[in-house]
Amino acid sequence: MKKKISVLIGSLRGASVARKIAHNVIPMFSDDFEVEIVEIADLPLYNFDYDDPSVPEVALPAEYTRFRETIKASDGVLFVTPENNRCIPACLKNAVDICSKPNNDVAWKNKPAAIISHSIGRMGGYSSHKNLKLALSYFAMPMVPQPEVFLSNSHDLVNEEGKITAESTLEFLQGYINQFSDLVKNTTK
């Protein structure tokens, strides 16, 4: 059976460079994988009342259930994200929080993860990347230890068709995806 990879994009705007990077990276997975972008724009802001049994009048949103089930059914998760104000974009942190509950059924738990961060400047979304790692650190998610992928000057990285053309970057990304693929294959669900 094919391994399922869910791709989460940390930007909601139509022309997102993160989304373009994701579209360049998805074909780098072999045919052994089924790779899909999972949209996070419609997820209501996290509110623990939804999960709190002592507040039964607040119903769990259907979007949460769908999202949690999609992540649980995945064999791995790839995050592609920019940086907002030196941190994780709110839409992505919201997604992290939603799948962090309920405590007895955490969707992220032991799920292999990969992170690609980008920024218009030279830092490559370093702080967003590290903060995302910190936010995920509670869930024992196996990750490729090295390299870490920070794509700098990302607006110049993709051409008008949304393609990455720099051979060295494509090779680097392919190497990372290969390592992540091995990690997913070697992790028992």
Ligand SMILES: Cc1cc2nc3c(=O)[nH]c(=O)nc-3n(C[C@H](O)[C@H](O)[C@H](O)COP(=O)(O)O)c2cc1C
């Ligand atoms: C609210 C906001 C905050 C931002 N903060 C940062 C930042 O802290 N560091 C950075 O490198 N770029 C920052 N940027 C610039 C984004 O990296 C840039 O707009 C990028 O293209 C957004 O990613 P996207 O193209 O995937 O939507 C910020 C942009 C916005 C809109």
